[in-house]
Amino acid sequence: VLGCIFCSSLFDGAAPTDRILIRLMLGGRRDPEAVALGNAELIELARQELSAMLGIRPHAKPCFVHVVRQDPGLPQYELGHLDRLAAIEGRCRRLPGLHLAGSAYHGIPVGKVIAQADRVAEQLLRSDP
Numbered sequence: 001v002l003g004c005i006f007c008s009s010l011f012d013g014a015a016p017t018d019r020i021l022i023r024l025m026l027g028g029r030r031d032p033e034a035v036a037l038g039n040a041e042l043i044e045l046a047r048q049e050l051s052a053m054l055g056i057r058p059h060a061k062p063c064f065v066h067v068v069r070q071d072p073g074l075p076q077y078e079l080g081h082l083d084r085l086a087a088i089e090g091r092c093r094r095l096p097g098l099h100l101a102g103s104a105y106h107g108i109p110v111g112k113v114i115a116q117a118d119r120v121a122e123q124l125l126r127s128d129p
Helices: 032-036 039-054 081-093 110-126
Strands: 003-006 022-025
Touching: 022 039
Parallel strands: none
Antiparallel strands: 003 022
16 A cells, blocks of 8 residues: 545545545555556455555445556655755756746645645746746
């Protein structure tokens, strides 16, 4: 399991009030073969993982399942990422008008990417045309 998002806790109306909606992410560099598993195998793997992590009954059946494959998926930072990032940003400072933002730089979550985009927008507004 790479991550687990409780969508029904984050977003009003994401699930009926008597249910929870969980987004579970599997695979990545820890298990790159997972993307090739069939839907039934992925669903069963997700059920086993949720059972182990959250104590959900192993035989409980979900009332809704949706499988999405992303290959490649989310960026996964490697050792030395911060040094590479500092070098990239140093080069960008020498190229006026070039600004970078996105999940590959300072954080994968949407909130982090939005914060980066806000900083870039502020820099653009302060710069001379």
